[in-house]
Amino acid sequence: MCSVVREIWMSVHLEAPIAAESPVLAVRELRTSFLSGGEWRSVVKGISFDVNPRETVALVGESGSGKSVTALSIMRLIEQGQGRLSGQVELEGRDLLALPDKSMQQVRGRDVAMIFQEPMTSLNPVLKIGFQIGEALVRHRGMSRAAAEAEALRLLERVRIPSAKERLADFPHRLSGGMRQRVMIAMALACRPKLLIADEPTTALDVTIQAQILELIRMLQEEEGMSVLFITHDMGVVAEIADKVVVMFRGDVVETGPTEKIFSAASHPYTRALMAAVPRLGAMSGKPSPLRFPIVDPESGKSSTAVPLPDTVAHDKPPVLQVSNLTTRFDIRRGLLQKVIGRVHAVENVSFDLRAGETLSLVGESGCGKSTTGRSIVRLVDPVSGSIKMDGAEIVRLEGKELRQRRRAMQMIFQDPMASLNPRMRVGESVAEPLLVNNICTARQAVEKVADALKRVGLQPEMARRFPHEFSGGQRQRICIARSLVLDPQLIVADESVSALDVSIKAQIINLMLDLQESLGLSYLFISHDMAIVERVSHRVAVMYLGEIVEVGPRDAVFGNPQHPYTKRLISAVPVPDPTQRRMRLGLSDEEIKSPIRPPDFQPPQRHYAEISPGHVVQDWQHWPSAAA
Structure with a gap:
């Protein structure tokens, strides 16, 4: 009898659907x-x-x-x-x-x-x-x-x-x-x-x-x-x-x-x-030049073609920018007499060059010295030592009028466009300001140049009459790019210029920057912590850690054959847009980047570098164990 009851009970419960859990x-x-x-x-x-x-x-x-x-x-x-x-x-x-x-x-x-x-x-x-x-x-x-x-x-x-x-x-x-x-x-x-x-x-x-x-x-x-x-x-x-x-x-x-x-x-x-619009790490393997994003219309679903950038690098000409042994430090003072008790070694003995039509990306975590390097190059902060040459002319010791004249060839795009634009000025006035400050043209001529600059970045000239708060984040970043273009610069330092933007707006801004590089022959110092974007836009990549460049080389070499442990750590941490691989990344370090603060009498040790392949140079981390963390 018991066996019969058991069989009936099991048949009823096996055939009955299992109740789904109620949603939280x-x-x-x-x-x-x-x-x-x-x-x-x-x-x-x-x-x-x-x-x-x-x-x-x-x-x-x-x-x-x-x-x-x-x-x-x-x-x-x-x-x-x-x-x-x-x-x-x-x-x-x-x-x-x-x-x-x-x-x-x-x-x-x-x-x-x-x-x-x-x-x-x-x-x-x-x-x-x-x-x-x-x-x-x-x-x-x-x-x-x-x-x-x-x-x-x-x-x-x-x-x-x-x-x-x-x-x-x-x-x-x-x-x-x-x-x-x-x-x-x-x-x-x-x-x-x-x-x-x-x-x-x-x-x-x-x-x-x-x-x-x-x-x-x-x-x-x-x-x-x-x-x-x-x-x-x-x-x-x-x-x-x-x-x-x-x-x-x-x-x-x-x-x-x-x-x-x-x-x-x-x-x-x-x-x-x-x-x-999602950048995929590794998608640029075998592609010699930067690649535009395909743009998909969110209403119709129609997609543009991802067009590669033609070779814009002037290999046969001297570098536009030459940076040698650049060092920037900040004193930490305390007490009534403001005694120096330490120094932030923000940039330490950094060297690289940049040719016309080339994009060199500086990558690393917050505190590694990327932004300070960019600000030092355009002289928004003064370096302690080193050399910065623009078209062969030394600019480290320039002041006043001479510095302003040289700075016209170097412009900077910042991360937060809302913080870069005066909220009380119409955007046309903000874009025209560099022209008027440098006495390049009259106010009437500036109106024409502003209209041309806005059209270059995909905005309507009549938008010059609006205030910054009337634009979206992507449009404000386009305005900042337009402002950087009115002086016809050779070099643009883009400091985290797309990191705060939505994915599709980011793709549009990157495509715009590549279009401008092709048409104007611009050189970019592209500062970012987004490795997938860096792979997409770069000709060469320099990896910074605690103020020093630990690895630099052609984009294919750095991403395809990373040598320094810190470079490998950065690449391994990039989220892969593929849900089937989510469990493949293991063993991430819990450490944050170490402090660059040193005692006042600290003397940096001599670094040693090895060339892995043509142009691909890596620092010898064996003598700097902390970098391998």
Whole structure:
């Protein structure tokens, strides 16, 4: 009898469908509108998606697509009176939009936690790290201050912050960007939330730090069993971390599916446009010159051809720029008499040259000296020693009028175009300013030159009458490029000029720079930490570590046969836009770049270099073990 009952029971249960787990987060017809000009304008237009237990869902799209507003709506952080929410946001069956404010305050931090893009704006600058982490523990878990401090120490150790005990007493400004983001993750995990919302948590970070943060989030997710809603526009990051992808375009969800399917067979034109604009490390193997990005129309799905740049390098002419033994240091002073107690060795004995029509990329992490090298070359900071020759003329010791005349041939594009443009000046005035300051033409002639410069960068001449805030980020960067072109320079120093842009806007700006290089014969010193972009645009690459060039050579040689351990570390940390390879990268170091601060009497040791192949030179790291970390 028992055997008969057992067989019936097994047949019923084997044939019955297994009940699927209920989603941790269920978003249904979410709409978010903002009051503008006296009327309500929809930013999120009735979107729906689920986040299941222990699942990572990537919400992707470009600036203005509604990603971050969706996250703020889920957290009920939209300012009342200025924003309006409708629809349903259910956390384990409980509608967050229907909760009283006091109940929602208990949900935030305890059940749902959020990591924001810029940790420095999220951390209180006047409170110590340990106190800020402990604050959530006291409020949500009812701990005493002593118990909260002990738990904060455990959390800092868990997110792999070295010397965690000493860091508890540090203020946020004492930590690097990567360390501050780890603190934000520790704070978010303090109350063991069911759902973690990560809003662009790695966008501003160096490639190696980004890899560490992604690995950390994935490891903690596995240990805690929490769900993650990861907001990003970086498809390489999506491939690395996401189980499912939700693609947003102008406030709507246009495509949803498993990550592998989205990457292998995207159906919507906008998704295909995003995928086409993703730089893939290794895609330039065997291609002798830089390659333009194919541009896909997000409405129709039609794609342009990825056209290679013809050989623009003037091999038969002397270099436009010659840098020899460049050294830039900054004194650290303290006390009433401002005694020098140390020096930042920002740039140490750097040498390279750059020919007309050539792009040399300087790569490395924050603090390696890339930007200081660029600023030293255009004399925005004064080097301590060394030689900088432009067209054979020494410019290190030039001052006043002579320096201004030489500087006309060298222009700089900065990372943040909004910080580079005067918000009170119309963009036409900003573009014309270099012409008028250098007495190159009259104000009437400047109007014509500004119109021509704007047309060169793909903008309409009538846009000169607008103010910077009336443009998108990509358009503002085009304006900065136009301003750098009005003086007809030979050299442009592009300092992280595309790192803050969306993926498709980044592709358009890179294509524009390559077009200008072809038509005008420009030389670029391209400063970046994005190795995939560097591979796409460069003729030669120089890798910097702690102010020194540790490897330099043709792009194919550096990427195809990297020799220095630091170069290998940078390349291995680049996220691969292929979800089938996400588990292949292992053994990433948790160390951040070491400090370049040295005692006042420090004398740098003599470095030794070896030529691996023609033009490919690497520093002997055997005599500098710290560089191999």
